[in-house]
Amino acid sequence: MECTVQLLFTILFIQKEFKLDRAKMNILIVEDEVLSAMYIEHSLAKNKDFFIDSVSDGEIAIKYAIEKKPDVILMDVRLGGSMTGIEASEKINLVYQPKIIFMTGYRGEELEEQTRHIPNSFVIEKPIRIEDIIKYISLPNN
Numbered sequence: 001m002e003c004t005v006q007l008l009f010t011i012l013f014i015q016k017e018f019k020l021d022r023a024k025m026n027i028l029i030v031e032d033e034v035l036s037a038m039y040i041e042h043s044l045a046k047n048k049d050f051f052i053d054s055v056s057d058g059e060i061a062i063k064y065a066i067e068k069k070p071d072v073i074l075m076d077v078r079l080g081g082s083m084t085g086i087e088a089s090e091k092i093n094l095v096y097q098p099k100i101i102f103m104t105g106y107r108g109e110e111l112e113e114q115t116r117h118i119p120n121s122f123v124i125e126k127p128i129r130i131e132d133i134i135k136y137i138s139l140p141n142n
Contacts, residue, residue: 024050025049025050025072025137026053026068026069026070026071026072027044027051027052027070027071027072027137028052028053028054028061028064028065028068028070028073028074029041029052029055029074030054030055030056030058030073030074030076030085030088031054031056031074032056032057033076034056036076036126036128037056039128040074040130040133041054043130044130044133044134047134053070057079058079058081058082058084058085058088059081059082059083061075062091062092065095066095066096069096069098070098071099072137073092073098073101074101074103075100075103076102076104077102077103077104077106077111078104078106085102085103086102086114086115086118089115089121090118093118097119097120097141098120099121099136099137100120101123101133102115102122102123103124103125104123104125104126105125105126107123107125119141120141122136122139
């Protein structure tokens with residue numbers, strides 16, 4: 001009987017802990033400019049409801065996203081390396097459809113057209129304002 005009660009309490013504790021972890025929103029920052037990534041990560045980390053990680057190129061972002069399935073991806077459009085943020089997002093969307101917030105210093109009609117087909121995506125301009133990121137994170141998926 002004592003073993004059963006202890007097991008029950010252990011199960012309830014694990015379930016409670018799991019729910020707490022899942023309540024946090026998982027955010028992946030994909031940014032090749034280290035200072036920009038650090039600024040965004042530090043600013044968002046003040047919100048205890050976010051679990052934040054960052055990577056610096058599209059190929060790593062794809063692997064991370066497929067494995068960890070973050071709720072939101074903050075994606076720089078022009079990444080260093082062989083892949084753009086848009087290309088990485090397209091590949092991620094083949095597996096699952098997270099909310100993607102594209103970050104760019106070059107907003108225009110062409111960029112809007114390139115991202116229009118990616119579900120749950122938004123475009124914000126650099127310099128990044130954390131208030132804008134939080135606003136888009138809070139919007140329901142479309």
